[in-house]
Amino acid sequence: MNSRLIFKQICTLCANHEGGELSLCPACLADLPWHSAPQCxxxxIPTDGSICGSCLSATPYFDASYALFAYDYPLDRLLQHYKYQETLHLAHTFATLLSNQVAPKQHIDLIIPMPMHRTRIKERGFNQALEIARLVAKQNNIKLDYTSAIRTKYTPPQASLAFKDRIKNMRGAFNCHGNLQGFSIAIVDDVMTTGASLNELAKTLKQAGASHVECWVIARTLPKS
Ligand SMILES: [Zn+2]
Ligand SMILES: [Zn+2]
Structure with a gap:
């Protein structure tokens, strides 16, 4: 089939222009809250480009993080829409942006999507991180692994918890039964807030032998300046 026919749809945000392959017109794409400021x-998180105070005082288990966007309007709406209303064509949009901007710069052997507890998958119908990870892996010819790491703990939505409780809440949330000895891994997730769940998963992957773990996320919540 002609691929132009598949992607020739209107812009998801303005509905006035053709969305092209990303389902977003060039003007709306340019207006998104790109996270391009110097960062830790x-x-x-934004810094002068050096490691931030909280990473210095409590070194995370992940070695690096890349976020395409700040979690601000209208990207927050797009992600919520994608997560709850299953506008699955946005998985292609987000994956392609990650592939263009992040993936080519890194040396990664394995992509692992943020695992979702099976009860939550039943509630929602799909794992939003897996759908993006699947496409990023395919587009970059990197192996996808969505079975080695599982979420064993059913936790309340992190948004309802204070920072310290988020960390406590995530403790022991994952289990990894694969041997990841020497692997350089990218975890794909939609939103990074405190990083508590990414950190806990990175810890689990390192305990399973991973030599390097980084976070590839669509959006990062940033402190308001
Ligand atoms: Zn538009
Ligand atoms: Zn930091």
Missing amino acids: PQCA
């Missing part, structure tokens, strides 16, 4: 290489 480890957790991606």
